[in-house]
Amino acid sequence: MGLAVGGVGGWLVQALPDISSNLIAAAIGGVLVWLSTNARRRLGLVRARRFWRALGGRHPLIVLGAHDLGQQRRWARAGVVGMGDIGALVEIEAQLRKLGFAGRIAESRQLSPRELSSDLVLIGGPVANAVARTMMEKLSGVISYGFAEDRDHEAAVVHDLRTGRVFAPQYDESGYPVSDHALIIRTRNPLAPDTSEIVIVAGCWEHGTAAAAEKLGDRKFLRTMKKMEHFEVLLETTVVNGAHYNAKVVETRRIPAG
Numbered sequence: 001m002g003l004a005v006g007g008v009g010g011w012l013v014q015a016l017p018d019i020s021s022n023l024i025a026a027a028i029g030g031v032l033v034w035l036s037t038n039a040r041r042r043l044g045l046v047r048a049r050r051f052w053r054a055l056g057g058r059h060p061l062i063v064l065g066a067h068d069l070g071q072q073r074r075w076a077r078a079g080v081v082g083m084g085d086i087g088a089l090v091e092i093e094a095q096l097r098k099l100g101f102a103g104r105i106a107e108s109r110q111l112s113p114r115e116l117s118s119d120l121v122l123i124g125g126p127v128a129n130a131v132a133r134t135m136m137e138k139l140s141g142v143i144s145y146g147f148a149e150d151r152d153h154e155a156a157v158v159h160d161l162r163t164g165r166v167f168a169p170q171y172d173e174s175g176y177p178v179s180d181h182a183l184i185i186r187t188r189n190p191l192a193p194d195t196s197e198i199v200i201v202a203g204c205w206e207h208g209t210a211a212a213a214e215k216l217g218d219r220k221f222l223r224t225m226k227k228m229e230h231f232e233v234l235l236e237t238t239v240v241n242g243a244h245y246n247a248k249v250v251e252t253r254r255i256p257a258g
Helices: 002-057 070-074 083-098 130-138 206-215 219-224
Strands: 061-064 104-107 120-123 145-150 155-160 179-188 197-203 231-240 243-254
Touching: 061 083, 083 120, 083 197, 083 206, 120 130, 130 197, 145 179, 155 179, 179 206, 179 243, 197 206, 206 231, 206 243, 219 243
Parallel strands: 061 104, 061 120, 120 197
Antiparallel strands: 145 155, 179 197, 179 231, 231 243
C-alpha cells in the first residue's frame, strides 16, 4: 500500500509541471478568446454608435405610417400598422437604446411643422408613410432610387431613376411575395438641411422594411458604410412563410454633400 501511494505521489511530482503548463495555456487561451470576443463586440458598438451618434444624440422622431383600410377602419380608428413595420420600429428602438440613445415614436399624419424639420427615422415608403412620401418628393434630384406602383400586385417596386431599371418583388403561385426589395436612405432633412438628418427604411412590402431596419444593426454592413456620411442602399431579402431571411446589399450609392 505504501509503495502504491508513493508511486502515485512520485507520478504527481513528475507530472505537475506538465499539468501546470496545460492549465496556464488553457487559462491564457480562455483570456485571449474573451478579449477577442469582447473587442469585436466593442468594435461593433463603436461602428453602430458612429452611425447613430448625430441623430441619436438629438433624440430623433421614429415615424410610423398607419394605413386607412376603408371598411376595416371601424375596428381600428387610428389606422392599421403592418407587422413588418412594427418589427422595424422595435429593431430601431433596440439599437438606439443599446447605445444609450432614445427616440420618440410618432404617427406620420400627426407631426407638426417643427417636428417635420427635426431628425427623423422614417419607417415605410411613400405608400405607407406620408412623411416618407413628402421627403422623397423633396429629395427629387438628390436621391437616385424611388418607388413606383406595381399595378399587377397592388404594391410598389423600386425604381432606379438613373437607369430606368425596376426591382420588383417575386411572388408564388398564390400571389404571396417570396422576395422583397428595400431602400435605406440617409441624408439631410430637405426641410432643415443645416440642422437635421433623416433615415428612411422602406420596402416594397413590409418584409423589406423590417429587413432594412435590421441591416442598420449589422456590424459588417456598418463597416462597409463607415466612409459614407449620406447614402442610399438597395437591398434584397428572401421571404418564406411571411418572414424575411438573408437580406443582402444589391448596390450602394453615395449621396454627395450639399
